[in-house]
Amino acid sequence: MVKKSALVCFAMWLVTAVVPMIALAQTxxxxxxxxxxxxxxxxxxxxxxxxxxxxxxxxxxxxxxxxxxxxxxxxxxxxxxxxxxxxxxxxxxxxxxxxxxxxxxxxxxxxxxxxxxxxxxxxxxxxxxxxxxxxxxxxxxxxxxxxxxxxxxxxxxxPMEPTHRDHLESLAWLVGDWIDESRGGIVRTSCRWADNDSFLLQEITILQSNQESLKISQRIGWDPLAKQFKTWIFDSEGGYGESRWTPTETGWLIKATSVNSDATTASATHQIEPTGLDRYVFTSVDRVSGNELLASVQVIVVRQAPLPLQSESTATEINKSK
Structure with a gap:
């Protein structure tokens, strides 16, 4: 018992005396x-x-x-x-x-x-x-x-890793206002940079009989995991979807899937083929909504020219007439 107590005391001395000195030396x-x-x-x-x-x-x-x-x-x-x-x-x-x-x-x-x-x-x-x-x-x-x-x-x-903006430069020509007219109505698209230029944001308005029937918001970004462009899609009726882009020799092939507001699913394959900075051909095939196979669509989309600036005299006349 005495020997054990002595060992315990010696161990306590090591802890209370030697260890602080070591810590001080380390400090x-x-x-x-x-x-x-x-x-x-x-x-x-x-x-x-x-x-x-x-x-x-x-x-x-x-x-x-x-x-x-x-x-x-x-x-x-x-x-x-x-x-x-x-x-x-x-x-x-x-x-x-x-x-x-x-x-x-x-x-x-x-x-x-x-x-x-x-x-x-x-x-x-x-x-x-x-x-x-x-x-x-x-x-x-x-x-x-x-x-x-x-x-x-x-x-x-x-080597510098390309930024999301660097990747999106190949789609930068989409920025601006666009319009396409078909028998089914008018589609107006406005595209701009968003969120520190990490995305392209498209706001699409579909007009039928001169009345707004549907609005669609599309956010296009670079998917660093899949190494391709991806679009997130939301419409004014509560539907949502996504699409993935693959480059082709003449433009882009886009595989789209979505869920409608009534819980039915839809899918389609789109193609975008630019024919200049202010014009492109949009084609949509293999269109399915629910269990219904829809007809293929092809339209020509053109850039809208910006509205002319009002001259000071014109603005003055407008104000006088109010």
Whole structure:
């Protein structure tokens, strides 16, 4: 019993005395690492600033001096440029071919790996002359500390994933107001960008005998899982549906399914074939609603010209007549 009590007392001493000392030592070490990392981060951010300054001054030598002697640059095609001299030649050629080129850098994160390595992630943006479009790219930089100095050891261009807007550019011609007339009535369609340009929103009004009979709202977006366009459809009677788009040689093939307000289902295969920026042919086949097979449809849809702006004198006359 005495021996057991002594062991218990000794264990308690370890917990109350030794463990706090270990924790204190760990805290001191962590504080030192934090302070070292803070100073290193300032140095790494300074390298980014110096890079932008040298790049925008078209000083290839100054750009290369920010790299280690055996540093590498790897582009999106996995082509590697190695060595400070080759890096200088690379940038000299870039500046010669693009005499007005300039960039800005946005650092997203700096993560330290031990005390001599750090990984920087960020984006670059070109600053083109007036009238030209800027380009955005992603990059990573492996910074290495040698002889007490941080330098770039490996720079890699990271392929940019297309945004939803990028994907939808192939349907951007649909933006605007459209009309098609057939024996069954008039269909007016208004299409615009929505939600940070992540979707195209179509508002469709169907007129029969000059009276509104149905309104349909369609939201077209990019499905990143299926890698194709998808449409979500809702109508003013409570029906809903969806469709998926597949590109063809002449336009788009659209497979649509829906549920009507009376709980019956419907399906159809549509085709859209542009014949210019202001005109396209819409064809719908294999149309089924409930158990009924419907006739195929083909219409020509044309862009509506914008209403003419009223002149000041015309607007004044209108106001006087009120």
């Amino acid at each position: 001191v070490e962590e504080n030192k690492l934090t302070a070292d990392n803070a100073a290193s981060e300032v140095a790494i951010r300074s390298i980014a600033e110096e890079f932008v300054k040298a790049y925008n001054a078209h000083d290839a030598k100054a750009v290369a001096e920010l790299f280690l002697p055996q540093a590498q640059i790897i582009d999106e095609a996995d082509i590697t440029i190695q060595g400070q001299e080759n890096i200088q030649v690379l940038f000299a050629n870039v500046f010669a071919e693009n005499p007005e080129t300039a960039i800005s850098i946005q650092i997203e994160s700096i993560r330290f790996i031990g005390t001599n390595l750090a990984m920087e992630m960020g984006t670059t943006k070109t600053l083109p002359p007036a009238g030209q479009t800027s380009e955005v790219g992603r990059y990573s930089v492996l910074h290495i500390m040698q002889d007490g100095k941080w330098s770039m050891g490996m720079v890699r261009d990271i």
